[in-house]
Amino acid sequence: MSTIPTYALYGEYKDDPGADWVHCETIQSRSRLHNYVIQPHRHERLFQILHLASGRAEIVVDGRHTMLDAPCIVALPPMVVHGYTFSPDVGGTVLTLFERRLASILDAAEDIEATFQSVQIVPLARHPEIAQTLAADMAHLAAEFAGRASGRLAMIEARLALILIALHRLQGAGRQASPEAHARAFHHVMRFRQLVDQEFRSHKPIEIYARRLGLTATHLNRICREHLGETALGIVHQRIVLEAKRYLTFTSLSAKEVALALAFDDPSYFTRFFKRETGLSPMAFRALQK
The missing domain is CATH 2.60.120.280 (Regulatory protein AraC)
Structure with missing residues (x-):
């Protein structure tokens, strides 16, 4: 497949x-x-x-x-x-x-x-x-x-x-309603995640995402840490890794083909990126899924 x-x-x-x-x-x-x-x-x-x-x-x-x-x-x-x-x-x-x-x-x-x-x-x-x-x-x-x-x-x-x-x-039993500012920040974070889901293959700088949301990159990073426990760039990297894992688990694409599917110009850089984020090479990760 x-x-x-x-x-x-x-x-x-x-x-x-x-x-x-x-x-x-x-x-x-x-x-x-x-x-x-x-x-x-x-x-x-x-x-x-x-x-x-x-x-x-x-x-x-x-x-x-x-x-x-x-x-x-x-x-x-x-x-x-x-x-x-x-x-x-x-x-x-x-x-x-x-x-x-x-x-x-x-x-x-x-x-x-x-x-x-x-x-x-x-x-x-x-x-x-x-x-x-x-x-x-x-x-x-x-x-x-x-x-x-x-x-x-x-x-x-x-x-x-x-x-x-x-x-x-x-x-969410027991959760209190959020104050207005907290709710507004959470809305921005959810919108950011939606944008990342739609555009992670484009490898856009965080500044572009922040501008789309009417925020500074510093503010976006802060609310991502507060609500998601990760920087904005970390969220983008997590989404790319998730998609890579999906391809490696559910398809027969080679590591090079997965890299191309995820818009990496250099397949060797994709391999280094994946290993940095997961501790495993793409093929080592695939082997563990069998």
């Missing part, structure tokens, strides 16, 4: 401009077609929620394997390489939507969108009442999706907001 598959929905390569902004299906309907194994892939502009209502699953996220026991919910932002192996008795729902809708859905819920910038794996066994409520919300949402009642998409959006808020509360 020479590239990491990037799908609109699993097994589909192109967005359908005439489709709704949301798609809902059972885990069974898709996974049984693939013998309950969904190979590692990623979605370019799609946010996905998987509700595991029964059975078991193993999820692999950027090469890390995690066992899931029902009930459980997984939330995946765009461009995360992920795959599943399900038990044949699996039950549950997969909800997929355009990521750009999250901001409007969560408009009245300050700072919740930031939770879903990263992968969320939320076991629900210790929260039976919440698990029951989430299962009911997912079932109602699926029923709305399958129907054609008036206000259908608005009802789906409302149910989805309830689900996301519940997950945010579970993941």
Whole structure:
């Protein structure tokens, strides 16, 4: 395999401009077609929620394997390489939507969108009442999706907001609301991460990112350290290394080809960069993944 598959929905390569902004299906309907194994892939502009209502699953996220026991919910932002192996008795729902809708859905819920910038794996066994409520919300949402009642998409959006808020509360229980300045800095950091995700191959200087955000490079570095524990340049380097690891794990590209895919003019410099950041050469890292 020479590239990491990037799908609109699993097994589909192109967005359908005439489709709704949301798609809902059972885990069974898709996974049984693939013998309950969904190979590692990623979605370019799609946010996905998987509700595991029964059975078991193993999820692999950027090469890390995690066992899931029902009930459980997984939330995946765009461009995360992920795959599943399900038990044949699996039950549950997969909800997929355009990521750009999250901001409007969560408009009245300050700072919740930031939770879903990263992968969320939320076991629900210790929260039976919440698990029951989430299962009911997912079932109602699926029923709305399958129907054609008036206000259908608005009802789906409302149910989805309830689900996301519940997950945010579970993941961030006990957190206090941020002061205004803290929230503003956090917004800048999240926007910076989005820009890095979009443009890391361009190897832009940090000053250009800072200018795009209306900040100085010094200020951007400070808030990155505060919120992410790393300098702005360190965040860019982490993103490049993550993509390199994805290519080395999920494709058969050579180190030179990975370097070119990541816009390194000098493959030997890429090898030195990767080893400096990870302690391993690209091929040594690949060998450990087998």
